[in-house]
Amino acid sequence: MVVGDEWPWQRWNNDGSIGIRMAKRLEAFGCIIAYNSRRKKPHVSYRCYEDVHDLATNSDVLIVCCALTSETHHIINKDVMEALGKKGVIVNVGLGTLVDEKELVQFLVRGESGGAGLDVYENEPNVPEELFAMDNVVLSPHKAVATPESFVALQEVIIGNLEAFFSNKALLSQVEL
Numbered sequence: 001m002v003v004g005d006e007w008p009w010q011r012w013n014n015d016g017s018i019g020i021r022m023a024k025r026l027e028a029f030g031c032i033i034a035y036n037s038r039r040k041k042p043h044v045s046y047r048c049y050e051d052v053h054d055l056a057t058n059s060d061v062l063i064v065c066c067a068l069t070s071e072t073h074h075i076i077n078k079d080v081m082e083a084l085g086k087k088g089v090i091v092n093v094g095l096g097t098l099v100d101e102k103e104l105v106q107f108l109v110r111g112e113s114g115g116a117g118l119d120v121y122e123n124e125p126n127v128p129e130e131l132f133a134m135d136n137v138v139l140s141p142h143k144a145v146a147t148p149e150s151f152v153a154l155q156e157v158i159i160g161n162l163e164a165f166f167s168n169k170a171l172l173s174q175v176e177l
Contacts, residue, residue: 018065019035019037019063019065019066020035020041020044020046022063022065023035023044023046026063033046033047034046034047034048034049034055034058034059035047035048035049035055036048036049036050036051036052036054036055037066038071052075052076052080053079053080053083054083056080056081056083056084056088057083057084059084059088060087060088060089060114061088061089061090061091062076062080062084062088062089062090062091063091063093064076064090064091064092064093064094064098064099065093065094066094066098067094067095068094068095068097068098072098073097073098074097074098074099074100075098075099076090076092076098076099076100076104077100077103078100078103081103081104081107081112081113082112084113085114086111086112086113086114087114088113088114089113089114089115089116089117090104090113090115090116090117091116091117091118092116092117092118092119092120093119093120093144093145094120095120096120096121096122096123096124097122098120099118099122100122101121101122101123101128102122104116105128105130105131108130108131108134108136108137109130113136114136115134115136115137115138116131116136116137116138117137117138117140118131118137118138118139118140119140119141119142119143119144120142120144121142124142125141125142127139157172157173160172161173
Protein backbone atom coordinates (compact mmCIF):
# COMPACT_ATOMS: atom_id res chain seq x y z
CA MET A 1 0.00 0.00 0.00
CA VAL A 2 2.93 2.38 0.28
CA VAL A 3 4.94 3.71 -2.62
CA GLY A 4 8.01 5.13 -1.01
CA ASP A 5 11.72 5.54 -1.04
CA GLU A 6 14.46 7.54 0.60
CA TRP A 7 14.32 11.31 0.71
CA PRO A 8 17.46 13.44 0.31
CA TRP A 9 17.44 14.39 4.01
CA GLN A 10 17.40 10.74 5.05
CA ARG A 11 19.79 11.32 7.99
CA TRP A 12 16.96 12.30 10.30
CA ASN A 13 14.73 9.56 9.00
CA ASN A 14 16.19 6.84 11.23
CA ASP A 15 14.56 3.84 9.59
CA GLY A 16 15.45 4.98 6.07
CA SER A 17 12.06 5.83 4.66
CA ILE A 18 9.06 8.01 5.35
CA GLY A 19 7.00 5.27 3.70
CA ILE A 20 8.19 2.71 6.24
CA ARG A 21 7.27 5.04 9.10
CA MET A 22 3.80 5.45 7.64
CA ALA A 23 3.52 1.71 7.14
CA LYS A 24 4.28 1.04 10.79
CA ARG A 25 1.47 3.35 11.82
CA LEU A 26 -0.97 1.78 9.38
CA GLU A 27 -0.01 -1.70 10.51
CA ALA A 28 -1.37 -0.80 13.96
CA PHE A 29 -4.81 -0.50 12.34
CA GLY A 30 -4.57 -3.99 10.84
CA CYS A 31 -3.60 -2.86 7.35
CA ILE A 32 -1.66 -5.28 5.18
CA ILE A 33 1.37 -3.38 3.96
CA ALA A 34 3.34 -3.76 0.75
CA TYR A 35 5.62 -1.34 -1.04
CA ASN A 36 7.51 -0.46 -4.18
CA SER A 37 10.99 0.98 -4.10
CA ARG A 38 14.12 1.26 -6.20
CA ARG A 39 15.70 -1.31 -3.91
CA LYS A 40 14.20 -3.97 -1.70
CA LYS A 41 14.68 -2.99 1.92
CA PRO A 42 16.20 -5.99 3.73
CA HIS A 43 15.32 -4.58 7.15
CA VAL A 44 11.54 -4.63 6.57
CA SER A 45 9.21 -7.60 6.41
CA TYR A 46 6.60 -6.04 4.12
CA ARG A 47 6.17 -7.46 0.65
CA CYS A 48 8.06 -5.56 -2.02
CA TYR A 49 6.62 -5.31 -5.52
CA GLU A 50 9.08 -4.70 -8.34
CA ASP A 51 6.82 -2.17 -10.02
CA VAL A 52 4.07 0.15 -8.87
CA HIS A 53 1.55 -1.36 -11.32
CA ASP A 54 1.76 -4.74 -9.57
CA LEU A 55 1.54 -2.99 -6.20
CA ALA A 56 -1.63 -1.18 -7.34
CA THR A 57 -3.16 -4.39 -8.66
CA ASN A 58 -2.82 -5.92 -5.19
CA SER A 59 -3.77 -2.87 -3.10
CA ASP A 60 -6.81 -0.90 -1.99
CA VAL A 61 -4.89 2.28 -1.16
CA LEU A 62 -1.68 3.76 -2.56
CA ILE A 63 0.15 6.24 -0.37
CA VAL A 64 2.66 8.14 -2.46
CA CYS A 65 5.66 9.53 -0.59
CA CYS A 66 8.70 9.10 -2.79
CA ALA A 67 11.28 11.55 -4.05
CA LEU A 68 10.81 13.10 -7.47
CA THR A 69 13.16 11.76 -10.13
CA SER A 70 12.86 11.25 -13.85
CA GLU A 71 11.65 7.72 -13.05
CA THR A 72 9.02 8.80 -10.50
CA HIS A 73 7.48 11.73 -12.42
CA HIS A 74 3.84 10.61 -12.91
CA ILE A 75 4.63 7.26 -11.27
CA ILE A 76 0.91 7.14 -10.57
CA ASN A 77 -0.43 7.27 -14.10
CA LYS A 78 -3.48 6.01 -16.01
CA ASP A 79 -2.25 2.40 -16.04
CA VAL A 80 -1.60 2.41 -12.29
CA MET A 81 -5.00 4.00 -11.59
CA GLU A 82 -6.71 1.35 -13.71
CA ALA A 83 -4.80 -1.36 -11.84
CA LEU A 84 -5.89 0.11 -8.49
CA GLY A 85 -9.50 -0.15 -9.59
CA LYS A 86 -12.80 1.63 -9.01
CA LYS A 87 -12.65 1.32 -5.23
CA GLY A 88 -8.98 2.25 -4.95
CA VAL A 89 -7.81 5.36 -3.14
CA ILE A 90 -4.71 7.43 -3.85
CA VAL A 91 -3.09 9.48 -1.09
CA ASN A 92 -0.29 11.80 -2.18
CA VAL A 93 1.87 13.36 0.52
CA GLY A 94 5.03 13.39 -1.60
CA LEU A 95 5.13 15.84 -4.48
CA GLY A 96 2.35 16.85 -6.85
CA THR A 97 4.10 15.68 -10.00
CA LEU A 98 4.30 12.10 -8.72
CA VAL A 99 0.64 11.70 -9.72
CA ASP A 100 -0.73 12.46 -13.17
CA GLU A 101 -3.27 14.89 -11.76
CA LYS A 102 -5.26 15.33 -14.97
CA GLU A 103 -5.79 11.58 -15.18
CA LEU A 104 -6.66 11.38 -11.48
CA VAL A 105 -9.29 14.11 -11.84
CA GLN A 106 -10.80 12.31 -14.83
CA PHE A 107 -10.87 8.99 -12.96
CA LEU A 108 -12.62 10.67 -10.02
CA VAL A 109 -15.11 12.56 -12.23
CA ARG A 110 -16.03 9.34 -14.09
CA GLY A 111 -16.36 7.36 -10.85
CA GLU A 112 -13.45 5.10 -11.82
CA SER A 113 -11.57 5.75 -8.56
CA GLY A 114 -12.71 5.33 -4.99
CA GLY A 115 -11.18 8.58 -3.84
CA ALA A 116 -8.11 10.63 -3.14
CA GLY A 117 -6.34 12.37 -0.29
CA LEU A 118 -4.07 15.12 -1.57
CA ASP A 119 -1.66 17.31 0.34
CA VAL A 120 0.28 18.27 -2.79
CA TYR A 121 -0.74 19.28 -6.30
CA GLU A 122 0.85 19.20 -9.70
CA ASN A 123 0.52 22.95 -10.29
CA GLU A 124 0.65 24.36 -6.76
CA PRO A 125 -0.90 26.46 -5.47
CA ASN A 126 -3.60 25.74 -8.06
CA VAL A 127 -5.97 22.89 -7.23
CA PRO A 128 -8.29 21.51 -9.94
CA GLU A 129 -11.75 23.02 -9.32
CA GLU A 130 -13.51 19.68 -9.85
CA LEU A 131 -11.92 18.29 -6.67
CA PHE A 132 -13.54 20.82 -4.32
CA ALA A 133 -17.06 19.45 -4.83
CA MET A 134 -16.20 15.76 -4.47
CA ASP A 135 -17.23 13.91 -1.31
CA ASN A 136 -14.57 11.23 -1.89
CA VAL A 137 -11.64 13.67 -1.97
CA VAL A 138 -9.78 15.18 0.98
CA LEU A 139 -7.61 18.21 0.25
CA SER A 140 -5.04 19.87 2.47
CA PRO A 141 -2.75 22.84 1.72
CA HIS A 142 0.64 21.08 1.42
CA LYS A 143 1.25 20.93 5.15
CA ALA A 144 1.73 17.23 5.86
CA VAL A 145 5.38 17.84 6.65
CA ALA A 146 4.70 20.83 8.92
CA THR A 147 5.34 19.23 12.29
CA PRO A 148 7.65 20.43 15.05
CA GLU A 149 9.73 17.26 14.66
CA SER A 150 10.24 17.76 10.93
CA PHE A 151 11.36 21.36 11.42
CA VAL A 152 13.87 20.30 14.07
CA ALA A 153 15.14 17.51 11.81
CA LEU A 154 15.41 19.84 8.84
CA GLN A 155 17.36 22.33 10.95
CA GLU A 156 19.74 19.54 12.01
CA VAL A 157 20.36 18.57 8.39
CA ILE A 158 20.94 22.15 7.27
CA ILE A 159 23.41 22.78 10.09
CA GLY A 160 25.09 19.41 9.49
CA ASN A 161 25.44 20.14 5.76
CA LEU A 162 26.91 23.58 6.45
CA GLU A 163 29.39 22.13 8.94
CA ALA A 164 30.35 19.36 6.51
CA PHE A 165 30.71 21.77 3.59
CA PHE A 166 32.97 24.17 5.46
CA SER A 167 35.03 21.25 6.80
CA ASN A 168 35.47 19.76 3.30
CA LYS A 169 33.56 16.62 4.32
CA ALA A 170 30.81 14.75 2.54
CA LEU A 171 27.41 16.39 2.81
CA LEU A 172 24.71 14.63 4.83
CA SER A 173 22.17 14.98 2.05
CA GLN A 174 23.98 15.08 -1.26
CA VAL A 175 21.65 15.98 -4.13
CA GLU A 176 22.50 14.85 -7.63
CA LEU A 177 21.37 17.24 -10.35
